[in-house]
Amino acid sequence: MTAMRTKIxxxxxxxxxxxxxxxxxxxxxxxxxxxxxxxxxxxxxxRMVLGxxxxxxxxxxxxxxxxxxxAWLLVAVFVLAIALHLxxxxxxxxxxxxxxxxxxxxxxxxxx
Numbered sequence: 136m137t138a139m140r141t142k143i144x145x146x147x148x149x150x151x152x153x154x155x156x157x158x159x160x161x162x163x164x165x166x167x168x169x170x171x172x173x174x175x176x177x178x179x180x181x182r183m184v185l186g187x188x189x190x191x192x193x194x195x196x197x198x199x200x201x202x203x204x205x206a207w208l209l210v211a212v213f214v215l216a217i218a219l220h221l222x223x224x225x226x227x228x229x230x231x232x233x234x235x236x237x238x239x240x241x242x243x244x245x246x247x
Contacts, residue, residue, distance in 0.1 A: 152238060192212055
């Protein structure tokens with residue numbers, strides 16, 4: 136019974152994370168987000184790489200056959216985003232750390 140509960144919990148985490156990040160990533164790549172991103176003084180292609188990386192990772196994670204690869208891609212994108220935040224002196228990375236932990240939990244849990 137415990138294995139079934141774990142599987143249900145991981146599937147719930149997978150779908151919740153996938154849908155929430157997908158919505159946020161789509162909003163992030165929209166032209167309206169460019170103004171807010173301009174305050175970081177980073178090139179616009181960084182926003183596009185991060186946003187499209189998240190979109191691809193989410194889509195892969197929501198497809199059962201590619202869920203593990205998608206989760207690991209999201210981990211990589213989130214770690215890159217955390218590094219960019221820290222390098223630019225923005226230390227509010229708590230949400231990204233939680234997203235990273237959730238994506239890695241999905242990747243490891245689905246891999247077993």
